[in-house]
Amino acid sequence: xxxxxxxxxxxxxxxxxxxxxxxxxxxxxxxxxxxxxxxxxxxxxxxxxxxxxxxxxxxxxxxxxxxxxxxxxxxxxxxxxxxxxxxxxxxxxxxxxxxxxxxxxxxxxxxxxxxxxxxxxxxxxxxxxxxxxxxxxxxxxxxxxxxxxxxxxxxxxxxxxxxxxxxxxxxxxxxxxxxxxxxxxxxxxxxxxxxxxxxxxxxxxxxxxxxxxxxxxxxxxxxxxxxxxxxxxxxxxxxxxxxxxxxxxxxxxxxxxxxxxxxxxxxxxxxxxxxxxxxxxxxxxxxxxxxxxxxxxxxxxxxxxx
Amino acid sequence: xxxxxxxxxxxxxxxxxxxxxxxxxxxxxxxxxxxxxxxxxxxxxxxxxxxxxxxxxxxxxxxxxxxxxxxxxxxxxxxxxxxxxxxxxxxxxxxxxxxxxxxxxxxxxxxxxxxxxxxxxxxxxxxxxxxxxxxxxxxxxxxxxxxxxxxxxxxxxxxxxxxxxxxxxxxxxxxxxxxxxxxxxxxxxxxxxxxxxxxxxxxxxxxxxxxxxxxxxxxxxxxxxxxxxxxxxxxxxxxxxxxxxxxxxxxxxxxxxxxxxxx
Numbered sequence: 001x002x003x004x005x006x007x008x009x010x011x012x013x014x015x016x017x018x019x020x021x022x023x024x025x026x027x028x029x030x031x032x033x034x035x036x037x038x039x040x041x042x043x044x045x046x047x048x049x050x051x052x053x054x055x056x057x058x059x060x061x062x063x064x065x066x067x068x069x070x071x072x073x074x075x076x077x078x079x080x081x082x083x084x085x086x087x088x089x090x091x092x093x094x095x096x097x098x099x100x101x102x103x104x105x106x107x108x109x110x111x112x113x114x115x116x117x118x119x120x121x122x123x124x125x126x127x128x129x130x131x132x133x134x135x136x137x138x139x140x141x142x143x144x145x146x147x148x149x150x151x152x153x154x155x156x157x158x159x160x161x162x163x164x165x166x167x168x169x170x171x172x173x174x175x176x177x178x179x180x181x182x183x184x185x186x187x188x189x190x191x192x193x194x195x196x197x198x199x200x201x202x203x204x205x206x207x208x209x210x211x212x213x214x215x216x217x218x219x220x221x222x223x224x225x226x227x228x229x230x231x232x233x234x235x236x237x238x239x240x241x242x243x244x245x246x247x248x249x250x251x252x253x254x255x256x257x258x259x260x261x262x263x264x265x266x267x268x269x270x271x272x273x274x275x276x277x278x279x280x281x282x283x284x285x286x287x288x289x290x291x292x293x294x295x296x297x298x299x300x301x302x303x304x305x306x
Numbered sequence: 307x308x309x310x311x312x313x314x315x316x317x318x319x320x321x322x323x324x325x326x327x328x329x330x331x332x333x334x335x336x337x338x339x340x341x342x343x344x345x346x347x348x349x350x351x352x353x354x355x356x357x358x359x360x361x362x363x364x365x366x367x368x369x370x371x372x373x374x375x376x377x378x379x380x381x382x383x384x385x386x387x388x389x390x391x392x393x394x395x396x397x398x399x400x401x402x403x404x405x406x407x408x409x410x411x412x413x414x415x416x417x418x419x420x421x422x423x424x425x426x427x428x429x430x431x432x433x434x435x436x437x438x439x440x441x442x443x444x445x446x447x448x449x450x451x452x453x454x455x456x457x458x459x460x461x462x463x464x465x466x467x468x469x470x471x472x473x474x475x476x477x478x479x480x481x482x483x484x485x486x487x488x489x490x491x492x493x494x495x496x497x498x499x500x501x502x503x504x505x506x507x508x509x510x511x512x513x514x515x516x517x518x519x520x521x522x523x524x525x526x527x528x529x530x531x532x533x534x535x536x537x538x539x540x541x542x543x544x545x546x547x548x549x550x551x552x553x554x555x556x557x558x559x560x561x562x563x564x565x566x567x568x569x
Contacts, residue, residue: 018410023422030426137558141551143502145509145525146543153536164532240415247421248506252529263510266425278422286413 004297012290019286023279024068027271028061038081038269051081055272077279078272080265087276091258095280097167098257101180101249102242104173106235108181109188114231116185117192122219124197132189139186144245148179148252165254172253180249184238191234195227202226229299236292240285247281308563311555318549322372325365333358333366333519342535352537355527360537363519364545370431370520371501371549378438378500379493385439386446387489391477393447394454405451408444416441420503424512434513438503442496449492453485460484487564494557498550505546521546 027034035051036043043051052058055078056067071077077087113136120132152175156164163172199205200223208218247259254260258277265273326333331349337357345352351360393404411419423437454477457463463480471479507513508522516523521542528538 014406015409015413018406019413022410022414022419026422026426029423031428034426137554138547138551141498141554142547143505143543143550145506145522146539146546149525149529149532149539150543153532153539157533157536240418244415244417244421247418248510251510262421266421266512271426274422274425278418281418282414285415289413 001297005294008290008293008297012286015286016283019282020069020072020279021065023275023282024065026275026278027055027057030271034271038271072279077276080273081270082265082268082273087272090261090273091276091280094256094258094261097255098243098246098250098259101173101176101246101255101257102239104177105180105184105242105245105249106239108177109184110235112181113185113188114192117189118196118219118224120189120193121196121200121223124193129193132193136186136189136193139182139189142182144179144183145248145252147182148175148249151175151179152252167255176249176253176255179252180242180245183245184235184242187238187241188231188234192227192231195230196223199223199227229296232299233292233296236288236295239288239292243281243285307555308559311552311557311559314548314552315556318368318552319372321365322368325368326362329359329362329365331359331362333362334517335359342531342538344535344537351541352535354524354538355531355535360524360541363524364521364541366519367521367524367542368545368549370514370518371504371546374431374435374438374504375497375500375553377435378442378503379496381435381439382442382496383446383489383493386443386448387450387482387485389443390447390450390452391454391482391485394451395458395473395477395481401451404447408448411441411444412448414441416499417503417506420507421510421512424507429507429512429515431514431518434504434507437507438500441503442500445496446489446492449488450482450485453488454481457481457484491557491561491564494553494560498553498557501546501553502550 030037033048035048035055035057039047039051049058056064059067075088077091079086080090083090116132116136120129120136123129152164155162155175162175163169164175166172196219200219202223205218205223208222209215213222243259246255246257247262249255250257250259251263258280262274262277262281265271265277335358337353339357340349340353341355341357343349343353343357349359349361351364354360354363389404393401414422419441420434420437423440424433427433427436458481463476466476466480504513504520505522505525508520509526511526514520514523516527524542525539525546528535528542531538
């Protein structure tokens with residue numbers, strides 16, 4: 001296990017370095033002069049020179065790159081151009097809201113998808129299965145930037161049951177969590193269905209039934225338990241989609257998280273903050289994938305020896 | 307599933323091609339006196355905040371969606387297939403370099419990288435196409451690499467090599483065709499992904515810019531009128547969901563049809 005752990009951790013290092021390099025190069029992709037683009041056409045040459053110095057863009061590229069990497073190591077990602085607040089502080093302020101939303105979305109998704117997937121698997125080929133499969137495909141196809149406003153029209157505008165935006169009470173969390181959780185629920189339901197069907201074909205399930213174990217018990221206690229590994233894996237790997245979805249969901253519901261901060265920073269051309277948000281989301285994604293792999297290795301010894 | 311998906315996509319394609327020609331309203335023509343008017347017999351989808359016919363705009367928006375889907379998928383699939391085939395067939399340094407690039411790009415949640423690219427390059431249709439292609443080719447490359455790794459050891463490929471066939475010919479005639487069914491399935495699902503990607507970027511104000519009628523841009527415009535004119539949100543969203551559902555049905559159906567486990 002230690003060898004697997006070390007190997008997997010070492011494999012992550014070049015990926016993280018690649019992610020950092022790509023995020024670093026973003027600002028250099030800005031067409032023309034990034035500083036001019038940030039300050040606008042009317043900026044004076046003095047202002048441009050001052051800003052260039054502040055961002056370190058007046059130094060050689062390799063020096064900028066080294067200080068960017070050092071900055072990541074020391075948690076110094078520069079300061080926001082708009083608020084002068086350190087980027088790490090601005091992001092840290094918003095992170096709890098994003099994680100709260102992501103966690104709630106994953107809970108919603110799991111609560112809906114697993115029973116749906118099991119029911120579809122048990123009734124594979126029946127109308128129930130077709131209905132569940134179509135529902136899941138619908139969940140993947142309906143974009144969250146449409147589902148969110150639709151939910152708001154029905155539950156906030158028409159029925160007046162839930163607040164339309166903001167954060168504060170549990171009621172504020174419901175619509176954003178459903179909006180963000182729906183596509184994940186769809187993916188998870190499909191995975192659960194496929195995984196449980198696979199397990200139901202195994203001889204041990206037949207043996208359990210032959211021993212007189214009830215159908216429900218055979219499904220839940222035997223087949224479902226064994227199909228949990230791929231389900232947990234998908235849940236972990238989908239975390240990236242949840243984080244990206246959060247960018248859109250937070251924008252729809254004015255949820256004060258990192259995703260909304262990213263979109264606001266883009267509209268203000270606050271590139272240090274844009275870089276910081278992108279880096280944080282990408283690194284969280286890589287860390288989550290790593291964690292999923294490690295848990296997978298822990299649960300299934302075969303993975304460790306591959 | 308295959309038929310339902312095919313029918314939806316065909317219908318949408320016909321609507322995109324013919325719709326703008328037969329609709330009596332120009333998608334850009336404004337009738338400010340009727341701004342935000344709800345659905346009626348003259349304007350079945352109602353009018354938007356500038357008094358433009360939403361049906362005409364939805365039909366014109368379908369062209370943008372198909373344009374984005376077809377461009378992104380064809381370029382991504384070509385680049386991804388070529389690089390995946392090179393990585394899988396030659397191995398060594400080529401494989402190492404291509405695989406590391408794939409690893410780094412896969413370390414970003416797909417749409418996030420597109421958001422980042424469009425954020426720095428500036429919002430425009432061209433940049434949306436570029437950003438979606440940058441995140442799109444990776445999936446094809448990984449898929450084709452895996453298929454080629456398996457195919458290059460097959461006896462008929464080794465026979466072609468022994469017979470002195472040149473590498474491009476071996477790749478083109480014997481190796482790449484084994485990956486085609488999987489690429490077609492991926493491309494069909496990729497159409498759905500590209501259409502949602504463009505709409506998401508446009509919804510965030512980072513994609514197609516007004517007054518061009520993109521479905522995502524229309525949804526973005528509808529956000530300010532959720533209370534007084536929900537039809538601005540309902541119809542463009544319905545169009546996206548239906549077309550994406552069609553491509554997902556088609557992709558799933560094709561996968562089942564080409565997967566030996568299902569036949």
